[in-house]
Amino acid sequence: MSKTKVLLVEDDPNLGEILKEYLGVKGFEVTLCRDGEEGWNKYKKDYFQVCILDVMMPKKDGFTLGKEIRKVEDNIPIIYLTAKNLKEDVIQGFRIGADDYITKPFSMEELLMRISAILRRTQNQGEKAALKTYTFGAFVLHYDKQQLEGPEGVHKLTSKENELLRLLAASINETVSRSFALKQIWGDDSYFNARSMDVYLSKIRKLLKADSGVQIITLHGEGFKLVSN
Structure with missing residues (x-):
């Protein structure tokens, strides 16, 4: 133990x-x-x-x-x-x-x-949270620990990064609407919250570069999709 x-x-x-x-x-x-x-x-x-x-x-x-x-x-x-x-x-x-x-x-x-x-x-x-791990490509998201484990080691996530990545990982290869993500994590889909989410998505994309088979795709007018080959 x-x-x-x-x-x-x-x-x-x-x-x-x-x-x-x-x-x-x-x-x-x-x-x-x-x-x-x-x-x-x-x-x-x-x-x-x-x-x-x-x-x-x-x-x-x-x-x-x-x-x-x-x-x-x-x-x-x-x-x-x-x-x-x-x-x-x-x-x-x-x-x-x-x-x-x-x-x-x-x-x-x-x-x-x-x-x-x-x-x-x-x-x-x-x-229950201890069971919440998500695997995609070479990565494992340990939601309970707020950690992303990957080829370059373990990275500690902020609360927003953790919530956003879990939302995408829970719907792997499926589209998550922009409005839904904002309301789930930020509480509303205001312009300023949308800009904030874009910043966090950019940070997450950098973390995922270690595996070329994993990426977050932006679908204009629809939302985002975490894709894992």
Whole structure:
């Protein structure tokens, strides 16, 4: 059974190493970063199932990092660590989308219990999503992970790229109308949303160049089609 992958971003070197070692012993695969910028760079390159973010950090604070992660991945559990016990900080953390909030000092057992509780909640929600993989040509779209696996490796997708590619992959070799795609993903088919979708389609096309047998065809006046030979 694969280990749960945890992104731990903590600027206190002693606490960071203690947490990494403790969670490692408990069966987690932990990546430790020392500041928000390093945490963001690691997040973009790998797949994580839980994020534990210190609030007060150099270069990029935990709230800013949490916002950036939420823009890419809506459902990944985020736990904030803070030395403060201010009501305003707690409210801000949950407003950003925190799943939990723990104040220093805390026991390792308490943190473990909170992680376990969050994973139990999200596991049930993600059981169906975990089955959502789409194969076309040399590519595999892992919809639940927001990842596209192909000849050049694994690429992490944004939420919009992920939704748009899944919509096309679910109707492989069939036309998806422009209006339908816009309403499904953006909520309406306004001019500005249409321009936004064109940008995302352009990005996806670049990712698919690694397999010449896979392409997105534009059918003027109709929509788009993901074609796989």
